[in-house]
Amino acid sequence: PKPIIMDCDPGHDDAIAIFLAAGSAEVDIQAITTVSGNALIEHTTRNALIIAEKAGLGHVPVAEGAGEPLVRHAVTAPHIHGESGLEGPALPEPEKSVDSRHAVDLTAELLLHAEEPITLVPTGPLTNIAWLLKRYPAVKKNIAGIVLMGGGSYGNWSPAAEFNIYADPEAAHIVFESGLPITMAGLDLTHQALAGEEEKELLRGADTNAAAFTAELLEYFAGTYHSLFGFSAAPIHDACAAAFTIDENVFATEHLPVTVETRGIYTTGMTVIDALQTTGKAPNVHVARELNQEVFWKMIRSSLERLP
Ligand code: BDR
Ligand code: CA
Numbered sequence: 017p018k019p020i021i022m023d024c025d026p027g028h029d030d031a032i033a034i035f036l037a038a039g040s041a042e043v044d045i046q047a048i049t050t051v052s053g054n055a056l057i058e059h060t061t062r063n064a065l066i067i068a069e070k071a072g073l074g075h076v077p078v079a080e081g082a083g084e085p086l087v088r089h090a091v092t093a094p095h096i097h098g099e100s101g102l103e104g105p106a107l108p109e110p111e112k113s114v115d116s117r118h119a120v121d122l123t124a125e126l127l128l129h130a131e132e133p134i135t136l137v138p139t140g141p142l143t144n145i146a147w148l149l150k151r152y153p154a155v156k157k158n159i160a161g162i163v164l165m166g167g168g169s170y171g172n173w174s175p176a177a178e179f180n181i182y183a184d185p186e187a188a189h190i191v192f193e194s195g196l197p198i199t200m201a202g203l204d205l206t207h208q209a210l211a212g213e214e215e216k217e218l219l220r221g222a223d224t225n226a227a228a229f230t231a232e233l234l235e236y237f238a239g240t241y242h243s244l245f246g247f248s249a250a251p252i253h254d255a256c257a258a259a260f261t262i263d264e265n266v267f268a269t270e271h272l273p274v275t276v277e278t279r280g281i282y283t284t285g286m287t288v289i290d291a292l293q294t295t296g297k298a299p300n301v302h303v304a305r306e307l308n309q310e311v312f313w314k315m316i317r318s319s320l321e322r323l324p
Pocket of ligand 1: 028140180253
């Protein structure tokens with residue numbers, strides 16, 4: 017299996033991304049690291065511990081990362097994910113404890129000792145990843161690629177910016193300019209990953225505790241997406257990034273130059289996609305375009321079947 021490290025801010029859809037990867041034989045989760053995003057860091061870390069346990073990942077280290085973006089103050093999304101970041105289902109007290117290492121140090125350690133290059137799967141703001149690349153530049157040669165959820169050609173936090181990029185645009189800028197192979201599952205893609213009635217039924221049919229928990233997550237998440245954006249179903253953003261590490265057929269990509277806006281008046285946090293290659297810059301990002309619905313929903317269903 018392909019080794020991956022999941023850096024996240026759970027987060028309803030982050031949780032489903034973890035379930036998806038945990039139940040897949042194609043990938044091997046080496047660590048789960050947390051960042052402030054959907055909720056403050058103490059919440060996202062606690063949620064990651066709970067999800068790791070529910071996913072049967074008791075043996076996988078969960079390490080806490082950045083509680084603040086590189087230069088800005090933390091922004092959170094309580095109106096989307098609730099104050100705890102994982103509002104809706106009853107949450108048990110986690111039994112698992114957090115790793116003693118900082119997320120960035122643990123990730124560096126794993127990368128430096130890796131037998132084969134590891135794929136990073138960030139599904140929150142990119143603070144930890146930027147910090148990692150600056151603090152431990154030698155790890156780059158052991159990073160197979162970065163498959164992230166973020167950005168897109170329009171925003172959900174502002175007209176131009178998607179939340180994960182908006183929350184730490186300087187970090188995103190560092191990551192996008194790193195020269196590493198980047199695959200960006202942005203809103204253009206993730207808004208195709210809508211868990212409607214048919215999809216929810218398919219997932220519930222997995223008939224495991226993880227499937228029942230996923231149904232509760234989806235109910236809450238669909239509620240906030242409906243009241244805030246008028247969506248008829250919840251977009252499972254972060255699972256799209258995890259899905260690509262399992263099977264690249266899950267979405268089509270286009271290799272394009274992308275820059276992160278850090279100083280816009282209206283556009284801070286925008287991923288500026290040079291679709292017609294007007295800049296003449298070398299493409300640096302594989303921009304996700306079209307979701308293969310069948311591949312996507314089937315893989316989530318079979319992962320949920322394999323979990324406790
Ligand atoms: C992203 O922001 C968070 O609300 C989700 O977990 C996802 O990573 C979508 O913009
Ligand atoms: Ca997330």
